[in-house]
Amino acid sequence: MEKYSSLDINHSSPEKQTDWWKAIVHSINDGVLVIDLEGIVQLVNPEYLRITGATPSIIGKPLKESRPGAQLTEILVDRKTRVGVYRKTGNREYIVDMAPIILDDKVIGAVSVCKSLDEVHKLTQELKLKGEKLEQLQKKMSSLYQANYTFKQIIGKNMGLKDAVNVAEKVADTDLPILITGESGTGKELFAQAMHNDSKRKNNPFVPVNCAAIPAALLESELFGYGEGAFTNAKKGGKIGLFEIANNGTIFLDEIGDMSFELQAKLLRVLQEKKIRRVGETRERDINVRIIAATHRDLQQLVKKNHFREDLFYRLNVISLHIPPLRDRKDDIPELVDAFLQSSIINLSLDLESINYTISRHTLRFLQTYEWPGNVRELRNMIDYATCMMEGTEIKIEHLPETITKNRIDISEFNETTSSYNSLQEAVQDAEKRFILETLKKFGNDLEEKKRAANALGISLATLYNKINRYNLDF
Numbered sequence: 001m002e003k004y005s006s007l008d009i010n011h012s013s014p015e016k017q018t019d020w021w022k023a024i025v026h027s028i029n030d031g032v033l034v035i036d037l038e039g040i041v042q043l044v045n046p047e048y049l050r051i052t053g054a055t056p057s058i059i060g061k062p063l064k065e066s067r068p069g070a071q072l073t074e075i076l077v078d079r080k081t082r083v084g085v086y087r088k089t090g091n092r093e094y095i096v097d098m099a100p101i102i103l104d105d106k107v108i109g110a111v112s113v114c115k116s117l118d119e120v121h122k123l124t125q126e127l128k129l130k131g132e133k134l135e136q137l138q139k140k141m142s143s144l145y146q147a148n149y150t151f152k153q154i155i156g157k158n159m160g161l162k163d164a165v166n167v168a169e170k171v172a173d174t175d176l177p178i179l180i181t182g183e184s185g186t187g188k189e190l191f192a193q194a195m196h197n198d199s200k201r202k203n204n205p206f207v208p209v210n211c212a213a214i215p216a217a218l219l220e221s222e223l224f225g226y227g228e229g230a231f232t233n234a235k236k237g238g239k240i241g242l243f244e245i246a247n248n249g250t251i252f253l254d255e256i257g258d259m260s261f262e263l264q265a266k267l268l269r270v271l272q273e274k275k276i277r278r279v280g281e282t283r284e285r286d287i288n289v290r291i292i293a294a295t296h297r298d299l300q301q302l303v304k305k306n307h308f309r310e311d312l313f314y315r316l317n318v319i320s321l322h323i324p325p326l327r328d329r330k331d332d333i334p335e336l337v338d339a340f341l342q343s344s345i346i347n348l349s350l351d352l353e354s355i356n357y358t359i360s361r362h363t364l365r366f367l368q369t370y371e372w373p374g375n376v377r378e379l380r381n382m383i384d385y386a387t388c389m390m391e392g393t394e395i396k397i398e399h400l401p402e403t404i405t406k407n408r409i410d411i412s413e414f415n416e417t418t419s420s421y422n423s424l425q426e427a428v429q430d431a432e433k434r435f436i437l438e439t440l441k442k443f444g445n446d447l448e449e450k451k452r453a454a455n456a457l458g459i460s461l462a463t464l465y466n467k468i469n470r471y472n473l474d475f
C-alpha cells in the first residue's frame, strides 16, 4: 500500500502510474471499457466482463471486431456523449453511457460505462418499494390528521352561531390567521375543521394541538421538532415537529392562551417569516401552514396582565370568531338533541330503520332550562348516556345522568304528568321566567346585585332588564 501513496505516484515511473490508474478502473462498481483513437480496446475492468459476457481477449483488438454492434467507435468521429443506451448481448441486458476522452481539445479515445439491467431493475424495484412505503405512511399520516367536519354538520340556527358560520365560510379559503373564542365544548375545533375542509388545503393534514395539554417544556419541540443531539434522550436523526407535519395544511392551536410567553415570541416569528427552526438546529425550514388558534380565555385581559403578547394577539386576531355558549342559544337544543340522538343510536347499532326514537317533551323542556356549563359537548355526552339508559324508545328525565338532575329543586315540575303547556315556546318561556326569578331572589335587587345575577345567567344587564319587563317580574 505504502509504495502507492499519492506522493509516490506523482513521481514514480510511467509503469507504476499505469498500474495505479488501472487499479482505480478495476475497483469501479460499473463496467468500464476504453478504446483508443484507432478503436482498439485498451482497457476493460472485471465488472465490464461480468455484465457483457466479453472475455479479456478483447483487449488489444478492434472493438468493432469483437462487438460489431458497438457505437463507441462512432463517438471518436462525432464527439457526442450518449447516455442510457440500451444494449442486449445474448440474454444479458445492460445500459451504457458513452463519452469521448479529450486531451488538449483532441479526441484521444472513448470510454463506455455500463450497468447491468438486473441491477437497474433491482434499484427500480427498491425505489418502487420505498415509494409504496412512503405512500402508505403518507396515507396513515393523512388519516391520523384528518378533519372530519364540514359546515353542513354545524347544527344550529341561533343568530349568534349563524353569524360565526357566515364569517367562517367567508374566510375559510384564505390564509388569514383566525382566532376562535368560546367556552369549552362550544364547537371551536368543529369550526376549525369545517374551515379547513372548505379550503384548498383540505387534502392535506389538519393538525390539532392542545397547547394546555402538553407540558410547556416540551411544547416547543412538539411544535417545531428537534435536531439530532438537541438534548439528552433526543431521538437519533431528530424528530419532525407538528408544524412540519401540517405543511400545506392547517394547524389548530387550541388553548393558545396557555402558551408560554417565550414560545409566543417564536410563534409570532413563524407567522411573520413562514419558517420554522427545529430545536437545536440553526437551519431554517420553509413551511406553508394556515394557523387557526382558539381559546376559552379572554386574551385581551391576558394582554393587559402581560401574560399574552400584544403583537401576537393582533397578528392572530386578524379574523375573530366568537361561538356563543349553549345557554345563550337554547333555541338550538331541540335540533342538537335530535341529531345527537340519531348518531348515538347508529353508534349503539340500535334498529334505526323500524323504530322512531325520541325524547319526551318534558325532558326537552328540562334540557332547555339547564345551564350547560360543558356546552354542546356536555349535551352530546348526555344524549349518549340517556340513549344507553332508556328502556323503550323515548328518553325521559329519569334516563338523564344524576349529575344533571340531582341539584334541580324544580325537577318535579318537569314530571311527565303535570305539564299544561300548549307549545314548546310557552314551556321555554315559563322555565326562563322561573329561572330568572330564582336567580334574582338569590342575588338581590340593587344594581350591583342585578349585574351579578346577569353574569350568573350568562346574559347582559340590558337583556336582564328586558326580561324583567317582559315577564313583569317584581324586581
Ligand SMILES: Nc1ncnc2c1ncn2[C@@H]1O[C@H](COP(=O)(O)OP(=O)(O)OP(=O)(O)O)[C@@H](O)[C@H]1O
Pocket: 153, 154, 155, 156, 182, 183, 184, 185, 186, 187, 188, 189, 190, 191, 254, 296, 376, 377, 380
Ligand atoms: N354546532 C354544533 N353542531 C354539532 N355538533 C357540535 C356543535 N358544536 C359542538 N359540537 C360537538 O360538540 C363536541 C365539542 O366540540 P369541540 O371539540 O369542537 O369544542 P371546543 O370548543 O373545541 O372544545 P374545547 O375548548 O374543550 O377543546 C364535539 O363532539 C362536536 O362535534
